Amino acid sequence: MLTIRLSRIGKKKKPTYRLIISEKTKDPYGRALEILGAYNPFTKELTAKKDRIEYWLKNGAGMSPTVNNLLLQKEIIKGDKVTASKTGKNTKEEVIKRLKEENEKRLADIKAKTETEDKKENTEETAEKAK
Incomplete structure (x- = not known):
């Protein structure tokens, strides 16, 4: 199953993340099918290719809970927030x-x-x- 998730890039103590699509079982730091955007947690800036995200979602791709909540927050997709951690x-x-x-x-x-x-x-x- 394909998943849209974050892959960490950046320097030590200064993370930035790429929004990527890859197989769920593959390493997020390995080769991705496509880079869909970037996220900077310090400035809370999210750049994303809305049309490509919608394309992959229509074709059955899933999202990690964190990506889902980020995209909801920036109003790129519609829906409900997902609990990011399994244990409260x-x-x-x-x-x-x-x-x-x-x-x-x-x-x-x-x-x-x-x-x-x-x-x-x-x-x-x-x-x-x-x-």
Whole structure:
């Protein structure tokens, strides 16, 4: 399946992106079928070939969620925004709750480990006294 997505170009710490169309399974930094535009995240400037994007979409190409949202924002296409990340952002309460649970589990493991070590020492001491 063909996909319209971003391919990073530019210098270190100064990214710019190309809007490309390529196979979904291919490397985005490899050879693209066509360059459809460019995006500069610092200036939020998007240059795109609207007619070519529409052509590829009519012929069954898909888009990455980020590209979809960029094109919607610049009103090149119409539709709804897509959630870019599959997992939602955790709220502070969720993170704190999860960390507390992990800490409780670790403490329980440590207590169990020390109890088994104490039992081993006690059995060794009683065995030595019995001799």
